[in-house]
Amino acid sequence: MSGFSRRSRARAQLALLLGPVSLFLAIFLAGPLIIMLIYSFLAPGLYGGVEWEFYPHNFGRILGFADPEFEIFDPVYIAIFLRSLRIALTTVLITLLVCYPAAFQISRLSDRWKSFALFLITLPFFASLIVRLFIWILILKKTGFINVALSELGLIDTPLELIYTEGAVVLGMVYIFIPFMFLPVYASVEKLDWTLVRASQDLGANGFQTFRRVILPLTLPGVIAGSIIVFIPALGNFVVPAVLGGAKSLMLGNLIEQQFLAARNWPFGAALAMLVMTIVLALLFIYIRYEARRGDDAPVIR
Template sequence: MIASTRDRMQLGLLLGPATVFLAVFFLIPLAIMVVTSFLAPGLYGGVEWEFYPHNFGRIFGFADPAFEEFDPVYLEIFLRSVRIAVLTVIATLLVCYPAAFCISMMPGKWKSFCLFLIALPFFTSLIVRLFVWVLILRQSGPVNGVLLALGLIDQPLDLIYTEGAIILGMVYIFIPFMFMPIYASVEKLDWSLIRASQDLGAGPIRTFVRVILPLTAPGIIGGSLIVFIPALGNFIVPAILGGAKVMMLGNLIEQQFLSARNWPFGSALAMMVMSVMLVTMMGFVFVSGRRRSSMASLSGGQRGAQ
């Protein structure tokens, strides 16, 4: 009894500061955001303390019928943000998955050097790195200069302030977040299973689909989740590389809080982003739970057969 009481006290001392920190700086602001999203916007900014559920309706194109008409602009911004986040996940996966295999097969010193290069962008300001892309993609930048010199184009292309520029910037900053989980899965890969699959007559494609892909799936799912969640609500990359031409949810939320001073609608938008993130997290937990249970049942069946 004494030992259990002491253990509980030690656990409370260890978890107490983190719990208080999360309660003060996460749970309480989140509760304020939830309450604000159901309040009416003030005439000159701020909030009116009356129940107003139309903030969420405005996101999907309908709101207070007495003052507003159907307008799908916010729904288009929401869908555009989801599309760009998904394309960012796919692009980073296509870059990082083969790179993880290549680096894992390198000698020790070269492997460490490549991992250092992957983590090197964290030592540089994000704003500086994004403005470098502005210099590269602008009409007088090196990309257009090379294309004009080769005669491939007659006039400079509008590469900056487009969805493509935003996806490029997202991929650039989120590559380390996708690479690390995939590399961890690749490093734990049991190559004897791959050799066994090849000895049993499976071709490269079948071996990849039936052996390599399932074994590296945790890294793929984890990296995709880590990239998708911040990409959905990111506002720095769209603000610099998208300008005023490409609006995303993060920019819209910032605009509602700072420029339009419509805090209830900004809170509703933020709650929508958090809802998408929560659904994504629940899907990840569900898939991971099913995978663990299937692996446990498989190993149990193998022990029973032995």
């Protein structure tokens, strides 16, 4: 009886602690998502807003089954989606190539220098994102630092087109999301059991074999987590393309912003947002299934 009362008391305490947080998330996270989902299946109003009638052709403008009487399928939306996907994947790849070896180097430092290196990596969080992006404008524009330096060295005659390009957007994305990739990768590298690495070398494995069979599988959870953490905000980012990309590098986030604010086509903007959310939820579901399968396959130590 006392055990039952203790369990009941523990459940009540847990409900009391999680209740306010769950209610907050239900109202301010799930609520707006439900409203967005409903709006994505409504007709756009003539002067903005929505008409309360079922209208699935908002998704048809994106996916190709638009109603020809009212909507036109425009492949530009597919092009914007593919560009956003390409930029997000490129950002993930570059940040991983930068952070993966850096995590190994920093994990080998002494505690004093390790803390200092981690502080430097997280230092950009203490400055405004807009300020940091506008600094890149000063660096990349035609009269910026790079063009002036190359011109003074006699390497170029006319300024290079560095800003308002896809490359500038990728550069800004990588600059912003490097800490998001580094921290989960570093946490995985920090837990790496180096006795297994030495055992692999003692058994005759070369460096590549040791990396492929020992190091990569043990650090793969951090790589996957960092890739998802970087890919999700990179796919829907609109600040970096707006500041560094201009009209030439329009991404999904910019298109959604335009539909809600400039075009006032809320249902189409909601459909675009739900498309992004579908990709995000699919990635999270895959990651959760991977973690669950990895936990089931882990050996049980008795």
